[in-house]
Amino acid sequence: MKKAVQKRTLATRAKLIESAWKIISSKGYGALRVEEVVQDAAVAKGTFFAHFPDKDALMEIIIGSKIDTHLDALERQTPPENTDDFIRYLQPLMLFMTSERYVFDVILRHSGAAAKEEIGPIAQTFDRQVRVLAQWLSDGPYRKDVPAMILAEGIQAFAIQCMALHFCAINNELPIQKRMKLYLDAWLCPQNVS
Amino acid sequence: MKKAVQKRTLATRAKLIESAWKIISSKGYGALRVEEVVQDAAVAKGTFFAHFPDKDALMEIIIGSKIDTHLDALERQTPPENTDDFIRYLQPLMLFMTSERYVFDVILRHSGAAAKEEIGPIAQTFDRQVRVLAQWLSDGPYRKDVPAMILAEGIQAFAIQCMALHFCAINNELPIQKRMKLYLDAWLCPQNVS
DNA sequence: TTATAAATATGACCGTGGTCAATATTTATA
DNA sequence: TATAAATATTGACCACGGTCATATTTATAA
CATH class of the missing domain: 1.10.357 (Tetracycline Repressor; domain 2)
Structure with missing residues (x-):
């Protein structure tokens, strides 16, 4: 009964993680802000929390x-x-x-x-x-x-x-x-x- | 060169800690909110952070x-x-x-x-x-x-x-x-x- | 007592993580 | 190809910890 994991989903998720890597590598882990991640990934804030619980x-x-x-x-x-x-x-x-x-x-x-x-x-x-x-x-x-x-x-x-x-x-x-x-x-x- | 610790200060601090104890004993540690502590202690929020760094x-x-x-x-x-x-x-x-x-x-x-x-x-x-x-x-x-x-x-x-x-x-x-x-x-x- | 300085308290305001009803997009069905 | 259902996205909004310029109180001195 599991189906339909759209490739759009994978793409968005990958984009978020990639943006996070980028920010971390330039500013460090503690400086990462969700706001900045979604901005870099060009998605809305809510999208972040649709992909990660927190x-x-x-x-x-x-x-x-x-x-x-x-x-x-x-x-x-x-x-x-x-x-x-x-x-x-x-x-x-x-x-x-x-x-x-x-x-x-x-x-x-x-x-x-x-x-x-x-x-x-x-x-x-x-x-x-x-x-x-x-x-x-x-x-x-x-x-x-x-x-x-x-x-x-x-x-x-x-x-x-x-x-x-x-x-x-x-x-x-x-x-x-x-x-x-x-x-x-x-x-x-x-x-x-x- | 240390002087002038007003008794008002001690009183406020004690009140804050007492309020915290009260809240914790009824709702648990994780449920404690600074807002609620200051409300119970009848002081302003800023006062809390004048007494405790965080x-x-x-x-x-x-x-x-x-x-x-x-x-x-x-x-x-x-x-x-x-x-x-x-x-x-x-x-x-x-x-x-x-x-x-x-x-x-x-x-x-x-x-x-x-x-x-x-x-x-x-x-x-x-x-x-x-x-x-x-x-x-x-x-x-x-x-x-x-x-x-x-x-x-x-x-x-x-x-x-x-x-x-x-x-x-x-x-x-x-x-x-x-x-x-x-x-x-x-x-x-x-x-x-x- | 009053003037002055130091200590303390205030609360509007901010940053940031997280929520959710509404909207848009994709997929399944007829 | 039209339509319904499922899935993904949006952004205004909220919760809560924390800040800071200003106001108030207290201690000190004249």
């Missing part, structure tokens, strides 16, 4: 696709042999996520997929990232007493913690990568620490 | 004070003897933090103290919580190969992860406390796991 939905698509690009690269890597590799591999993604306070906030807000039925693009990338990490963990010299999925979720939790503290005035004297190293060593190789 | 600042005060009450209770507890105790102790606080999606979002947004000079009330509670947890960890039968502060920060990271996943449509089949148990056992007692 502004965040558009940001999710755009930020999610950025994250996916990073995950593509990560999937092409050979499994990290130690925690330093882990951190080096994850660095570009974490750098993007902290590139703007606004970006980090949007990611945080949607990492839990809200209470919606639909899983949003960003929540999907989180899910995907856990699977990538779990794969690495199964293949590498890491503790096996805990399920790889749990370890992977833990790494994600630590990464978020590090990024959050990076924005924090109290805690940002310890560089983000240094802190990540402390966490990962303790989390992944408990027997080697001390 | 709406979030008020929410921070209110939510922060709630969290502080929980921390007061935690400080009165005897140190937890195992991870189950940990989870039981933390449960009321985590319950509050997830009582509303809006509350959790505000907390997340300010846990990192933003980029401001001033450390906000919520960031302070996070700092305080880490110290409480670190104290427990030093006193109890937990791994000593990692600094207590790092362990404590880890617990905080896991708690946030559990709460975020609790809101998530993909991951909420595993109850929040169950998940926390998995994390904490692996994090605090790596030798006992498996």
Whole structure:
């Protein structure tokens, strides 16, 4: 019973997303205004909200696709042999996520997929990232007493913690990568620490 | 060179906060409108923003004070003897933090103290919580190969992860406390796991 | 007491995300 | 090809957080 998705619809949607990319690349994520997007795309404001439930939905698509690009690269890597590799591999993604306070906030807000039925693009990338990490963990010299999925979720939790503290005035004297190293060593190789 | 804080100022501020409490207790946090607060407090809208930089600042005060009450209770507890105790102790606080999606979002947004000079009330509670947890960890039968502060920060990271996943449509089949148990056992007692 | 300066309060106004009934366009049907 | 139904677009309008020049109150000094 699904039919009739007019090509006009696709075109409008693509135009909106393209305009958004353009604005973001010149002014940054936080500076994007719906008003400006529709103006650049030459459609009415209401059209925007006919295509996206809200502004965040558009940001999710755009930020999610950025994250996916990073995950593509990560999937092409050979499994990290130690925690330093882990951190080096994850660095570009974490750098993007902290590139703007606004970006980090949007990611945080949607990492839990809200209470919606639909899983949003960003929540999907989180899910995907856990699977990538779990794969690495199964293949590498890491503790096996805990399920790889749990370890992977833990790494994600630590990464978020590090990024959050990076924005924090109290805690940002310890560089983000240094802190990540402390966490990962303790989390992944408990027997080697001390 | 600081002087002249009129008692009128304190009165107005107190009135605003009291009105906010009143509204929140009857309609919830997410339903609070600045308009309604000033109306209840019988002041002009501009007055609100003369007392608080923005709406979030008020929410921070209110939510922060709630969290502080929980921390007061935690400080009165005897140190937890195992991870189950940990989870039981933390449960009321985590319950509050997830009582509303809006509350959790505000907390997340300010846990990192933003980029401001001033450390906000919520960031302070996070700092305080880490110290409480670190104290427990030093006193109890937990791994000593990692600094207590790092362990404590880890617990905080896991708690946030559990709460975020609790809101998530993909991951909420595993109850929040169950998940926390998995994390904490692996994090605090790596030798006992498996 | 009155003049003056500093602190506080006011409310009209603005920016921006989001809504919705009306209109226009496309597709399906006769 | 005409007409009806479904789908997409429009833009005036609203909600709500936040601003700021002006007015009012309070503290200080003569």
